[in-house]
Amino acid sequence: MELAKKANQYIERRFMQICQEEEFLQLSANQLIHLIRKDELNVQDEKEVYNAVLKWVKYDEDNRNHKMENILAAVRLQFLTPKFINEQIQKCDVIKKTPACKEYLAKIFKDLTLHVRTAVKERTPNIPRVIYVAGGYYKQSLDILEGFNIDDKTWIKLDRLIVPRSGLGCAFLKGHFYAVGGRNNSPGNSYDSDWVDRYNPILDEWMPCHPMSCPRNRVGVAVMDGLLYAVGGGECSKYHKSVECYDPEMDNWTLVKPMHYPRLAVGVAVVNRILYAIGGFDGSTRHSSAECYHPENNEWTMISSMKTERSGAGVCAMDKYIYVVGGYDGRQLNTVERYDTENEMWEFVAPMKLSRSALSVTVLDGRIYAMGGYDGQRFLRDVEIYDPITDSWMDGTPLTSGRSGHASAVCYNCYTQERNLAMDTDSIMNPSEQPSTSGFR
Structure with missing residues (x-):
């Protein structure tokens, strides 16, 4: 269990590096959803998660495109900008081929521009x-x-x-x-x-x-x-x-x-x-x-x-x-x-x-x-x-x-x-071992 905990922490903290590995592209849809749902995922911007999902889909688009709708629901789109979401609706081929995804993005876009308060929480990366x-x-x-x-x-x-x-x-x-x-x-x-x-x-x-x-x-x-x-x-x-x-x-x-x-x-x-x-x-x-x-x-x-x-x-x-x-x-x-x-x-x-x-x-x-x-x-x-x-x-x-x-x-x-994350990366992708103001006066 201790090894599984360390493996989880490694994946959460180094998500962007993990996304560049071949093993990431070999994940099943369920494994990918399990990963990107993590509150502790360490990303600077939710755009990084979205782009990782697109990369995974495009790796085998014919067999994965129909899975995009379920996967997209695990991305915290509420923390993307309306400008970026609109660009995806207009230009992203994967989204354009999946009407349900396009409709979902359109709803998020509308909620953002109307300033609807979301129940979705921001990620809380497990780093100091x-x-x-x-x-x-x-x-x-x-x-x-x-x-x-x-x-x-x-x-x-x-x-x-x-x-x-x-x-x-x-x-x-x-x-x-x-x-x-x-x-x-x-x-x-x-x-x-x-x-x-x-x-x-x-x-x-x-x-x-x-x-x-x-x-x-x-x-x-x-x-x-x-x-x-x-x-x-x-x-x-x-x-x-x-x-x-x-x-x-x-x-x-x-x-x-x-x-x-x-x-x-x-x-x-x-x-x-x-x-x-x-x-x-x-x-x-x-x-x-x-x-x-x-x-x-x-x-x-x-x-x-x-x-x-x-x-x-x-x-x-x-x-x-x-x-x-x-x-x-x-x-x-x-x-x-x-x-x-x-x-x-x-x-x-x-x-x-x-x-x-x-x-x-x-x-x-x-x-x-x-x-x-x-x-x-x-x-x-x-x-x-x-x-x-x-x-x-x-x-x-x-x-x-x-x-x-x-x-x-x-x-x-x-x-x-x-500095604190030196550990062996073997089998790390196995999900079974599994994110003012101031003044003077």
């Missing part, structure tokens, strides 16, 4: 996950990158940012950790940044990407449909309502429809393929207002306002809720409110123990991690963890040093994965 925290401010902008290992609850220092920055936004996309915008506030060298850098967790190194259309300090950053969105922010005394999105495959940025209001230190999150921009500061007013962006029609729509105006809050999404944590309304806040995206209502939940603005929040294992920030007197290293089931906060492992204006995201620790 790490909370990465980048940049920040303490006396000057910082070039820190560190990772929190959830298993042993320790912080480790990683390759430093290319330039120090605070007020940046970060996100994890297709195997890389992105640092976007911010400000280099250093002695004799202070400027707002249009820089975008990409960190490779396997190589522990940074590479520059194409810059944004303009500098964006205290920017909101989120991922939707495989694209990286940079929302609002500011440059010197200019406050942006502009929004742009980055395509990592093309390495370019495209401006989309601007928001209704300029928003510095805005919080952003995505639920059901809708991008939400919440709070912020426009140079004269601190906002309680919020708006959402629909990619289908490239339009922003105002939604219900928060109960409290705030900028520099930590914002994240979990299930159907968007949580807004702390921030600043003339004083640092410990209050937390959440928006029910289905019922379109705001409600307060349990407050943090500490008041703080310019913190960073992220979600891991159904809990919210609120890290660092500024309480009006101190730059905090304190971490608090929110459990929505008990509606309570508990203390977490502190950051290595106090800071504000940093950003964070949860990443798969690919380096640890590769």
Whole structure:
């Protein structure tokens, strides 16, 4: 049984390598379905699973095409983009030859574009996950990158940012950790940044990407449909309502429809393929207002306002809720409110123990991690963890040093994965032995 467990883990963690082997193409339809149904399958994008299925069918298309319908039901198509699904409907010969598959894809496409909430869960690869925290401010902008290992609850220092920055936004996309915008506030060298850098967790190194259309300090950053969105922010005394999105495959940025209001230190999150921009500061007013962006029609729509105006809050999404944590309304806040995206209502939940603005929040294992920030007197290293089931906060492992204006995201620790997975591959294919925002205030 121990060998079977190791074999399963090997297959789950190295699915993309396994797909290149002849043995993968020799799997029966039932064996393939058993494999791709696994929650723990380690893929960066569900497109990888879909393409593996197509490869398997095309290996013996005459005898396998009729099996495609049952196999396709095991692919988590709900996490593909509408653009990709539409391309498959229009261009994929295998799909076009199977009317039932075409109808199924058309239904998924419709649900995605109508933002229908799915009961299908995202995959949870059985590899270490790490909370990465980048940049920040303490006396000057910082070039820190560190990772929190959830298993042993320790912080480790990683390759430093290319330039120090605070007020940046970060996100994890297709195997890389992105640092976007911010400000280099250093002695004799202070400027707002249009820089975008990409960190490779396997190589522990940074590479520059194409810059944004303009500098964006205290920017909101989120991922939707495989694209990286940079929302609002500011440059010197200019406050942006502009929004742009980055395509990592093309390495370019495209401006989309601007928001209704300029928003510095805005919080952003995505639920059901809708991008939400919440709070912020426009140079004269601190906002309680919020708006959402629909990619289908490239339009922003105002939604219900928060109960409290705030900028520099930590914002994240979990299930159907968007949580807004702390921030600043003339004083640092410990209050937390959440928006029910289905019922379109705001409600307060349990407050943090500490008041703080310019913190960073992220979600891991159904809990919210609120890290660092500024309480009006101190730059905090304190971490608090929110459990929505008990509606309570508990203390977490502190950051290595106090800071504000940093950003964070949860990443798969690919380096640890590769290092820890040395094992014999003989008979491994036998299925019987068997997947933020930041600101200063």
